[in-house]
Amino acid sequence: MDSKHNPEYVAGNGLIHRRHLLGLGLAGIGSIAAGSALGADTGMLSIPAWSKTPGNGPSDYGAPSPFAADVKRLAGGPSATAPGSGVSRTPLHLLRGTITPNSLHFERHHSGVPVIDPAQHRFVIHGLVRQALSFSYEDLLAYPMVSQIYFLECSGNSGANTVATAGDTNAAAIHGLLSCAEWTGVRLSTLLAEAGVTDTAAWITATGADAASMGRSIPLSKALDDVIIALYQNGEPIRPEQGYPMRLFVPGWEGNVSVKWLTQIKVADAPAHFRDETSKYTDLLPDGKSLQFTYPMGVKSVITSPSGQMKLLRQGIHEITGVAWSGHGAIRRVEISADSGRTWADAHIEAGQQHLALARFRLPWQWSGAPAILQSRATDSRNNVQPGRDIWMAGYNPANRYHYNAIQSWSVSAQGDVKNVYA
């Protein structure tokens, strides 16, 4: 069979082999796409007005096209009782790569975004060290730095899908407490070595300079492994809402431990049991017990297109695409189902840094106009497989909203309406 002109179906309900994405592009299956092609572009093509008059000159800081003005975070309203507290979510369904632009990185603040003068900011390492040390922002800028691409995900991300009835919302509203950026900064191990961690040390306890002085405890072994004090985000100084002038960045772990506006690391022999590692960010089990210090984010994926509240306007070929990630390592495999999990096909995963970063996946799909349930299932380099919702829910108390990493199901109706469903 000539695969140039006949799609190779590899799973039920119209999923097509990923090789059709490689080199051929969707043009390779034009014979079936033609049947649903948009109407012919009739009439004479004229030269548009913007080709006849000079545009604006250079600017000191760029901004999106006014025609892309809807690509914005989904920001909640102000808190009536806790000023500055709240979240904004990355518009995952409006983005198509793996890097989150700085203006669209998700936010979670516990007492607002402080305005910090870096000249007056101090970062102190003390506690179980031979010599307590204070660092200025200028000091840190002089240290050797590393640059790595890492995802950051709030522990409460996707918690909306733990409730009894699936909400009719979009990918940002459900999964948008997830972003990915290149973070540049100083290895924490470098600074801990300078202070001289003592033999009894086993944890670091870190706090920020925000009004909540938000704090978290982290095992010393992780602190000495890959944790950095991030000073740059996608190449520019980190944004105020991400911790300017400096934040802790703890790769692969729940976002809350990457303490923003970092001002204190107290080396200790035990965790501090801060409010945000006891009252919050602990995972309630069916028997009323709780798991504490559940740091790594589980293997997970979500189809971002087609996704909730989108509408398919034509039958024929659509690219199913989304992102996958794991706090345990790299993404090794993403499978797609269009028939509610009965059959699965391997998606193409874009090359690039995969370790603790977002991976972009794609697969062509022939939509016949029949109802479908679209799902993605990720497997990481430690062979962790993303669970189904029923399996995940059975492991926790129904009230738990943290560390939800179950398979997302999007239903497509005969009319092309895409909805969040439990399947």
Added chain:
Amino acid sequence: MFMRNAVSIFVTAAGVVALNVASIGLAAEAPANPVALGSAISEAQLADWDLIVAPDGQNLPEGSGTAAQGQAVYQQQCAACHGAAGEGASGSPALVGGSVSTTPPLLTVGSYWPHASTLFDYVRRAMPPTAPKSLSNTEVYQVTAYVLHLHGVIAEDFVLDKNTLPAVQMPNREGFTDVSGN
């Protein structure tokens, strides 16, 4: 410092061995940590700045308070959001009552938090939301005692201070499993 020729050999993608010679400055004996810019500071200098209170209570400040003394502080600073008796309201969590085993569970300071130190630590660093760190250490002891008393954890006249607070047994103390592996 003296100049030395650094020579490196690498193999290109085509399998060709190439030589790279560069003249760079190297310290005769490079220290393990070539940049060391931290300024020495003493724990005494951090006494008013370090707010961390862990369950061992080692960093608890001087001062003390009872629930009886804390009632006025609570009514003035906390009740508007958390309710006159700690029952909570829309947007503000209940502080007392509840249980981890009801459906749905009601997770409060009294029913859920494993350590009394966390209440002191959190109130001192983050409450009230409109003016964090505005309470005196004495007021924090007092209002901590009041919230614990509302849940029946301590008596109304129990004196909370740096010696007694670490010994307070929270109802859900055994409700957590540390899975950090640390």
